[in-house]
Amino acid sequence: MSSKHKYLNDWAAYFDETGKVTRFAFRFFREAVKPPYEFRELLKQCYVIGYQSLFLVGLTGFIMGLVFDLQSRPTMIEFGAESFMPGMIGISIVREIGPVITALICAGKIGSSIGAELGSMKVTEQIDAMEVSGTNPFKYLVVTRIMAATLMLPILTIAADGIGLFGSYLIESYKGDVTFKLYINKVINILSFGDMVPSIIKTFFFGFAIGLIGCYKGYNSEKGTAGVGAAANVAVVIASLLVFVLDLIAVLISDIFYEL
Template sequence: MISISTSDNRIKQFFIQIGEISFFAGRFFKESVRPPYEINEFLRQCYNVGNRSVPLVSITGFIIGLVLTLQTRPTLEEFGAVSWMPAMVGISIVREIGPVVIALICAGRIASGMGAELGSMRVTEQIDAMEVSGTNPFKYLVVTRILATTFMVPILVIYGDALALYGSFLIENIKGNVSFTLYFNQVFNSLEFGDLIPATIKTFFFGFAIGLVGCFKGYNTRKGTAGVGLAANSAVVMASMLIFLLDFVAVVISDIFYDL
């Protein structure tokens, strides 16, 4: 009886949280189109989300290209298909590996940071003070952060993809003496708009999910300072799960269009 009631409570809490996030997202869309617009705060959040994530994204993207090429090249050599390496790496990174891995890295850094920042503001009653003073804390704190992640994560993904391809080129240049022009000509000849467009579009949804979850967890923090750490941790977990779910949906939709 105890285990059944516990599982029922977890299922109930799950659907309650889904409803709360949906209401939170609806409020975001309503507030985002209603003036006044916090342009300066939006630009500041773009700097925080984008510029401060560049070092981590740079290292991650570069190592992705190095490791993927080092791991795959021996297998292709056995089949005499080393010439296919640029095309294989380019399609793999642009279509799937780059967007998902970079988005997960951003979820770990950005969602946790937003959850902790807004959570600390909530438990120290700074958000309540903003409401009492007549300002709109939701528009100033939440809308600007979600918009910033929505627009900056795709840029970070494109930047990470470029570094991953460059890392792959370095290995090919060292191992196979492949020139820069030859390598990237093969990469771009293998890519089509059907590869680039879906991969780019889904990164906007990744960014929106990261910002939405991070702000939701932080804005609704309870239980004092202990809740701040819980909000940051749960924001990373939920944002990562949403990224995988959105990626699966994007792949299914893309596959349907390819069949058509």
Template sequence: MVAVVNSFLEELANLYLFVIRFFKEVFTPRYELSELAKQCFTIGYKSFPLVAITGFIMGLVLTIQSRPTMAEFGATSWLPAMVAVSIIREIGPVITALIFAGKVGSGIGAELASMKVTEQIDAMEVSGTNPYKYIVVTRVVAATLMLPLLVILGDAVGLYGAYVGVNIKGEVSWTLFWYNVFQKVVFSDVFPALVKTFFFGFSIAIISCYKGYSANSGTEGVGASANSSVVFGSLSIFVIDMLAVQITDLFFTP
């Protein structure tokens, strides 16, 4: 038991040092802008189709599932607003971040672990270059910037899914749907939800980079890194979300 606690605390301390190093490296030259652009393309653009499909289904299903309860209270006209608030405040950011952790987090964890076990990171180090800056900083910055964009796009597609869902058993025009949505969605729904996605993106990428960078030798280490990147990345989303909800409640709820 003591050994398990020791190992957990040691892991936590190493992750802390890894994060501190990120903040030291990110503001000091040299800036790897071309690699950052490449990572933004890989992490952001290439994840969009998956996020869009998930967002559409999420909006559609949520609307269909909510209709019977809303109908019971004679409030089907509130359906667009209710679904929009749910998607924008909570479901959109969390589901998109979980998809992101599964796709991007596992990819980063496996790629870096593979580079570690095939001595590619050592090769960069012995040549006198800075592998942390080139590999870790670029991926973490790209993920931190790209996830909020993906969440905005995912929310938009999710709301389109909701529009389709509303019209399966009812008839709501395009204009009326958006009028209902913007009647209820306010700044305090959008802003905190968007801010927390920066933290989601950062935590997913830094955990994945840490797991990959500190991988053990062998193919088993690569698999373990990819796996633990997703597990701890996803867990971090819920922890950050819980804290974000408390903070939002403190500042934005009347």
């Protein structure tokens, strides 16, 4: 095969896959609004995706706050802007670093776990078994997981933001003798509605993308156990990439509103 043909085939495969993911997403919306609703499984998935990720996300947020403060502090002092530290860190964490880092951690943890779980269920015929027992496996497995990821990611992000700011406060308190009340006041004074709302809204899309890609890859996994590993791996890679793409889109849209 010539390199031109290979190039064209690669693009054809890319568009084919994009079309399939889009169809999968449309099916999610169709099935999500159609009764019966799987509330029990949705709650279970919220627990698995939300609560069981809280420690990892919290720890990452805490370290992020510590490191960010330690790294920025010398430069800010050099410019005589030490008093702006809480505000600068608050804006950075809430607007960008908190949502993106949380989404990337979740893409790794949740995306791979959903991809591997559904992939393994697919190759061991558990999904078929569910279907022949008269249960809609798409609704039971896919809809609940995508919804749980979409709902839990904003909550995890808020938690990571809070813990990250606390980490930053510890450094400020240790090195700059700032009280907790003063630190929080400075953060709150500088953060506006326009900083917080878009950053929370975009995390719903991050969660949706992570759940969608994990479920799509797992649900359509093939080629035995090797396929399960590939599904988990590809789910993480694509979900992480999508987080950045969605973040860029979100920032561009927010920018338009700022200019208005």
